[in-house]
Amino acid sequence: MEKIETDGAFFNVEQTLSCGQVFRWEREENGFLVHAEDKTCFAYNEGGGACVCCEDGQAEYFYRYFDLAADYGAYVRAAEESGDQPLARAARAGKGIRILNQGAAETLFSFLVSQNNNIPRIKGILNGLCRQAGGEHVFGGRKFFSFPAAETLADFGAETLRAAGLGYRAEYLAGAAEKIASGAFSLREAAALPTEELCGKLRSLKGVGKKVADCAALFGFHRFDVFPADTWIVKLYKEDYGGKETDAAKIAAFFAARYGKYAGIFQQYLFREKRGEGRKL
DNA sequence: CTCCAGGAGTCAT
Protein backbone atom coordinates (compact mmCIF):
# COMPACT_ATOMS: atom_id res chain seq x y z
CA MET A 1 0.00 0.00 0.00
CA GLU A 2 1.21 3.47 -0.89
CA LYS A 3 0.14 6.75 0.66
CA ILE A 4 0.17 10.24 -0.85
CA GLU A 5 0.16 12.97 1.78
CA THR A 6 -0.41 16.57 0.82
CA ASP A 7 -1.65 19.86 2.14
CA GLY A 8 -5.42 20.14 2.46
CA ALA A 9 -5.83 23.89 2.12
CA PHE A 10 -6.93 23.48 -1.51
CA PHE A 11 -7.77 19.79 -1.55
CA ASN A 12 -10.98 18.79 0.15
CA VAL A 13 -11.91 15.25 -0.81
CA GLU A 14 -15.62 15.56 -0.13
CA GLN A 15 -15.93 18.80 -2.09
CA THR A 16 -13.97 17.35 -4.98
CA LEU A 17 -16.15 14.25 -5.18
CA SER A 18 -19.54 15.80 -4.54
CA CYS A 19 -19.51 18.60 -7.08
CA GLY A 20 -20.81 16.44 -9.89
CA GLN A 21 -17.69 15.72 -11.91
CA VAL A 22 -17.40 12.08 -10.86
CA PHE A 23 -19.95 9.40 -10.03
CA ARG A 24 -18.05 6.36 -8.83
CA TRP A 25 -17.24 6.95 -5.18
CA GLU A 26 -18.61 5.98 -1.78
CA ARG A 27 -18.44 7.47 1.66
CA GLU A 28 -16.78 5.25 4.26
CA GLU A 29 -16.30 5.84 7.95
CA ASN A 30 -13.27 8.08 7.83
CA GLY A 31 -13.01 8.97 4.19
CA PHE A 32 -14.04 8.05 0.67
CA LEU A 33 -13.50 5.12 -1.65
CA VAL A 34 -12.86 6.41 -5.16
CA HIS A 35 -13.02 4.19 -8.22
CA ALA A 36 -11.25 5.27 -11.41
CA GLU A 37 -11.15 3.02 -14.45
CA ASP A 38 -9.64 -0.23 -13.10
CA LYS A 39 -8.30 1.18 -9.85
CA THR A 40 -9.58 2.15 -6.42
CA CYS A 41 -8.13 4.38 -3.71
CA PHE A 42 -9.14 5.65 -0.29
CA ALA A 43 -8.94 9.41 0.28
CA TYR A 44 -9.60 11.60 3.28
CA ASN A 45 -8.83 14.88 4.98
CA GLU A 46 -7.29 14.99 8.43
CA GLY A 47 -5.88 17.82 10.48
CA GLY A 48 -5.43 20.29 7.67
CA GLY A 49 -3.91 17.70 5.36
CA ALA A 50 -5.17 15.27 2.75
CA CYS A 51 -4.20 11.64 2.18
CA VAL A 52 -4.71 9.23 -0.68
CA CYS A 53 -4.04 5.53 -0.08
CA CYS A 54 -3.62 3.21 -3.04
CA GLU A 55 -2.07 -0.05 -4.13
CA ASP A 56 1.67 -0.19 -4.74
CA GLY A 57 2.66 1.31 -8.07
CA GLN A 58 -0.48 3.46 -8.39
CA ALA A 59 0.67 6.58 -6.55
CA GLU A 60 1.65 8.31 -9.77
CA TYR A 61 -1.74 7.53 -11.28
CA PHE A 62 -3.66 8.98 -8.36
CA TYR A 63 -1.31 11.94 -7.97
CA ARG A 64 -2.30 12.88 -11.49
CA TYR A 65 -5.94 11.82 -10.99
CA PHE A 66 -6.38 14.33 -8.18
CA ASP A 67 -4.36 16.92 -10.13
CA LEU A 68 -2.00 17.35 -7.21
CA ALA A 69 0.71 19.12 -9.18
CA ALA A 70 -1.56 22.09 -9.92
CA ASP A 71 -1.90 25.23 -7.81
CA TYR A 72 -5.59 25.56 -6.97
CA GLY A 73 -4.85 28.41 -4.58
CA ALA A 74 -4.21 30.48 -7.69
CA TYR A 75 -7.68 29.61 -9.05
CA VAL A 76 -9.34 30.57 -5.80
CA ARG A 77 -7.40 33.81 -5.72
CA ALA A 78 -8.36 34.61 -9.31
CA ALA A 79 -12.02 34.04 -8.45
CA GLU A 80 -11.84 36.19 -5.34
CA GLU A 81 -10.15 39.00 -7.23
CA SER A 82 -12.52 38.81 -10.21
CA GLY A 83 -14.97 41.32 -8.78
CA ASP A 84 -17.71 38.77 -9.46
CA GLN A 85 -19.42 38.42 -6.10
CA PRO A 86 -21.34 35.15 -6.57
CA LEU A 87 -18.17 33.60 -7.97
CA ALA A 88 -15.94 34.93 -5.19
CA ARG A 89 -18.30 33.58 -2.56
CA ALA A 90 -18.61 30.21 -4.26
CA ALA A 91 -14.84 29.86 -4.63
CA ARG A 92 -14.26 30.71 -0.99
CA ALA A 93 -16.79 28.09 0.07
CA GLY A 94 -15.51 25.50 -2.37
CA LYS A 95 -11.81 26.19 -2.36
CA GLY A 96 -11.04 22.52 -1.79
CA ILE A 97 -12.41 21.45 -5.18
CA ARG A 98 -9.98 19.99 -7.68
CA ILE A 99 -10.75 19.02 -11.27
CA LEU A 100 -9.92 15.34 -11.56
CA ASN A 101 -8.03 13.77 -14.44
CA GLN A 102 -10.51 11.02 -15.23
CA GLY A 103 -10.19 8.56 -18.06
CA ALA A 104 -11.58 9.96 -21.29
CA ALA A 105 -13.69 6.93 -22.14
CA GLU A 106 -15.16 6.55 -18.66
CA THR A 107 -15.95 10.25 -18.55
CA LEU A 108 -17.60 10.31 -21.96
CA PHE A 109 -19.73 7.24 -21.24
CA SER A 110 -20.65 8.52 -17.79
CA PHE A 111 -21.88 11.87 -19.06
CA LEU A 112 -23.77 10.19 -21.88
CA VAL A 113 -25.71 8.47 -19.12
CA SER A 114 -26.08 11.74 -17.23
CA GLN A 115 -28.30 13.49 -19.75
CA ASN A 116 -31.78 14.34 -18.47
CA ASN A 117 -31.06 12.26 -15.39
CA ASN A 118 -30.30 12.86 -11.73
CA ILE A 119 -27.05 12.20 -9.94
CA PRO A 120 -28.12 9.42 -7.55
CA ARG A 121 -29.64 7.52 -10.43
CA ILE A 122 -26.61 8.08 -12.66
CA LYS A 123 -24.44 6.60 -9.93
CA GLY A 124 -26.71 3.59 -9.67
CA ILE A 125 -26.72 2.94 -13.40
CA LEU A 126 -22.94 3.24 -13.69
CA ASN A 127 -22.37 0.96 -10.72
CA GLY A 128 -24.67 -1.58 -12.32
CA LEU A 129 -22.76 -1.38 -15.58
CA CYS A 130 -19.48 -1.95 -13.75
CA ARG A 131 -20.93 -4.92 -11.92
CA GLN A 132 -22.30 -6.48 -15.09
CA ALA A 133 -19.68 -5.60 -17.67
CA GLY A 134 -16.54 -4.52 -15.81
CA GLY A 135 -13.78 -6.79 -14.62
CA GLU A 136 -12.61 -6.95 -11.04
CA HIS A 137 -9.64 -5.38 -9.33
CA VAL A 138 -8.36 -5.43 -5.76
CA PHE A 139 -7.77 -2.64 -3.29
CA GLY A 140 -6.78 -3.26 0.30
CA GLY A 141 -7.72 -6.91 0.02
CA ARG A 142 -11.23 -6.05 -1.16
CA LYS A 143 -12.59 -6.69 -4.63
CA PHE A 144 -14.15 -3.93 -6.70
CA PHE A 145 -15.59 -3.70 -10.18
CA SER A 146 -13.76 -1.80 -12.89
CA PHE A 147 -15.31 0.48 -15.47
CA PRO A 148 -16.09 -1.57 -18.59
CA ALA A 149 -13.99 -1.23 -21.72
CA ALA A 150 -15.59 0.23 -24.83
CA GLU A 151 -15.30 -3.18 -26.48
CA THR A 152 -17.33 -4.81 -23.70
CA LEU A 153 -20.02 -2.15 -23.84
CA ALA A 154 -20.18 -2.50 -27.61
CA ASP A 155 -20.63 -6.27 -27.26
CA PHE A 156 -23.38 -5.73 -24.71
CA GLY A 157 -25.50 -3.93 -27.25
CA ALA A 158 -28.37 -1.53 -26.84
CA GLU A 159 -30.94 -4.04 -25.62
CA THR A 160 -28.83 -5.19 -22.69
CA LEU A 161 -27.96 -1.62 -21.83
CA ARG A 162 -31.60 -0.66 -21.88
CA ALA A 163 -32.31 -3.45 -19.45
CA ALA A 164 -29.61 -1.99 -17.21
CA GLY A 165 -31.80 1.07 -16.82
CA LEU A 166 -30.32 3.41 -19.40
CA GLY A 167 -33.64 4.01 -21.08
CA TYR A 168 -33.42 5.83 -24.39
CA ARG A 169 -29.72 6.52 -23.72
CA ALA A 170 -28.92 2.86 -24.38
CA GLU A 171 -28.65 3.43 -28.14
CA TYR A 172 -26.37 6.41 -27.61
CA LEU A 173 -23.99 4.50 -25.36
CA ALA A 174 -23.98 1.43 -27.58
CA GLY A 175 -23.27 3.56 -30.64
CA ALA A 176 -20.44 5.50 -29.02
CA ALA A 177 -18.90 2.34 -27.60
CA GLU A 178 -19.04 0.69 -31.01
CA LYS A 179 -17.32 3.61 -32.74
CA ILE A 180 -14.60 3.76 -30.11
CA ALA A 181 -14.09 0.01 -29.97
CA SER A 182 -13.85 -0.29 -33.75
CA GLY A 183 -11.39 2.56 -34.00
CA ALA A 184 -13.76 4.70 -36.05
CA PHE A 185 -13.54 7.23 -33.23
CA SER A 186 -10.15 7.76 -31.63
CA LEU A 187 -10.08 9.29 -28.16
CA ARG A 188 -6.31 9.56 -28.47
CA GLU A 189 -6.61 11.65 -31.61
CA ALA A 190 -9.33 13.70 -29.99
CA ALA A 191 -7.02 14.47 -27.08
CA ALA A 192 -4.58 16.15 -29.46
CA LEU A 193 -7.16 18.63 -30.76
CA PRO A 194 -7.68 22.16 -29.50
CA THR A 195 -10.74 22.50 -27.32
CA GLU A 196 -13.23 23.72 -29.89
CA GLU A 197 -12.35 20.99 -32.35
CA LEU A 198 -12.33 18.42 -29.56
CA CYS A 199 -15.89 19.36 -28.61
CA GLY A 200 -16.94 19.25 -32.24
CA LYS A 201 -15.50 15.78 -32.64
CA LEU A 202 -17.20 14.57 -29.47
CA ARG A 203 -20.49 15.98 -30.71
CA SER A 204 -20.23 13.92 -33.88
CA LEU A 205 -21.29 11.01 -31.67
CA LYS A 206 -25.03 10.60 -31.51
CA GLY A 207 -26.34 11.58 -28.11
CA VAL A 208 -23.42 13.89 -27.37
CA GLY A 209 -24.64 17.47 -27.43
CA LYS A 210 -23.20 20.71 -26.13
CA LYS A 211 -23.49 19.91 -22.45
CA VAL A 212 -22.13 16.35 -22.55
CA ALA A 213 -19.27 17.41 -24.83
CA ASP A 214 -18.33 20.22 -22.47
CA CYS A 215 -18.38 17.90 -19.48
CA ALA A 216 -16.27 15.32 -21.29
CA ALA A 217 -13.81 18.01 -22.39
CA LEU A 218 -13.49 19.45 -18.89
CA PHE A 219 -13.52 16.30 -16.80
CA GLY A 220 -12.07 13.78 -19.26
CA PHE A 221 -9.63 15.96 -21.19
CA HIS A 222 -8.90 18.57 -18.52
CA ARG A 223 -9.92 21.52 -20.71
CA PHE A 224 -10.57 24.47 -18.42
CA ASP A 225 -11.81 26.75 -21.20
CA VAL A 226 -15.32 25.28 -21.32
CA PHE A 227 -18.26 26.03 -19.06
CA PRO A 228 -20.84 23.23 -18.94
CA ALA A 229 -24.33 24.69 -18.51
CA ASP A 230 -26.90 22.38 -16.96
CA THR A 231 -30.24 23.16 -15.35
CA TRP A 232 -28.55 24.40 -12.16
CA ILE A 233 -26.32 26.79 -14.09
CA VAL A 234 -29.35 28.08 -15.98
CA LYS A 235 -31.01 28.75 -12.65
CA LEU A 236 -27.87 30.48 -11.35
CA TYR A 237 -27.66 32.60 -14.47
CA LYS A 238 -31.20 33.83 -14.09
CA GLU A 239 -31.30 34.29 -10.34
CA ASP A 240 -27.78 35.51 -9.55
CA TYR A 241 -26.63 37.13 -12.79
CA GLY A 242 -29.91 38.59 -13.96
CA GLY A 243 -29.49 37.04 -17.37
CA LYS A 244 -32.30 36.97 -19.88
CA GLU A 245 -31.15 34.22 -22.24
CA THR A 246 -32.96 30.91 -21.92
CA ASP A 247 -30.87 28.75 -24.23
CA ALA A 248 -28.32 26.72 -22.23
CA ALA A 249 -25.81 26.89 -25.08
CA LYS A 250 -25.88 30.68 -25.06
CA ILE A 251 -25.59 30.75 -21.30
CA ALA A 252 -22.58 28.46 -21.51
CA ALA A 253 -21.03 30.78 -24.08
CA PHE A 254 -21.70 33.77 -21.85
CA PHE A 255 -19.81 32.28 -18.93
CA ALA A 256 -17.05 30.77 -21.09
CA ALA A 257 -16.31 34.19 -22.57
CA ARG A 258 -16.56 35.83 -19.15
CA TYR A 259 -14.13 33.47 -17.41
CA GLY A 260 -11.82 32.42 -20.26
CA LYS A 261 -9.14 29.94 -19.26
CA TYR A 262 -10.64 29.62 -15.76
CA ALA A 263 -14.17 28.81 -16.96
CA GLY A 264 -14.11 25.13 -16.06
CA ILE A 265 -12.91 25.43 -12.49
CA PHE A 266 -15.10 28.47 -11.87
CA GLN A 267 -18.05 26.49 -13.14
CA GLN A 268 -17.39 23.85 -10.50
CA TYR A 269 -17.28 26.44 -7.73
CA LEU A 270 -20.57 27.91 -8.92
CA PHE A 271 -22.27 24.57 -9.59
CA ARG A 272 -21.45 23.22 -6.15
CA GLU A 273 -22.57 26.40 -4.43
CA LYS A 274 -25.86 26.58 -6.35
CA ARG A 275 -26.74 22.95 -6.00
CA GLY A 276 -26.03 23.09 -2.29
CA GLU A 277 -23.84 21.16 0.08
CA GLY A 278 -26.50 19.48 2.16
CA ARG A 279 -27.79 17.38 -0.66
CA LYS A 280 -27.74 13.61 -0.49
CA LEU A 281 -25.67 12.04 -3.19
C1' DC B 1 -51.16 13.10 -10.40
C1' DT B 2 -47.36 16.18 -12.16
C1' DC B 3 -42.73 17.73 -12.18
C1' DC B 4 -37.88 17.19 -12.40
C1' DA B 5 -33.14 15.35 -13.10
C1' DG B 6 -25.66 17.83 -14.90
C1' DG B 7 -30.07 16.95 -22.52
C1' DA B 8 -30.25 15.83 -27.21
C1' DG B 9 -32.50 14.54 -31.76
C1' DT B 10 -36.03 15.64 -34.88
C1' DC B 11 -39.09 18.32 -37.21
C1' DA B 12 -41.85 22.46 -37.91
C1' DT B 13 -41.72 27.36 -38.40
Place this chain on the structure above:
DNA sequence: ATGACTCATGGA
Protein backbone atom coordinates in the same frame (compact mmCIF):
# COMPACT_ATOMS: atom_id res chain seq x y z
C1' DA C 1 -31.88 30.36 -36.27
C1' DT C 2 -35.53 29.29 -33.06
C1' DG C 3 -39.25 26.53 -30.68
C1' DA C 4 -42.08 22.51 -29.44
C1' DC C 5 -42.24 17.65 -28.94
C1' DT C 6 -40.40 13.40 -27.66
C1' DC C 7 -37.33 10.21 -25.79
C1' DA C 8 -37.11 6.05 -20.43
C1' DT C 9 -36.85 6.01 -15.62
C1' DG C 10 -37.48 6.74 -10.71
C1' DG C 11 -37.94 9.85 -6.83
C1' DA C 12 -40.28 13.79 -4.73
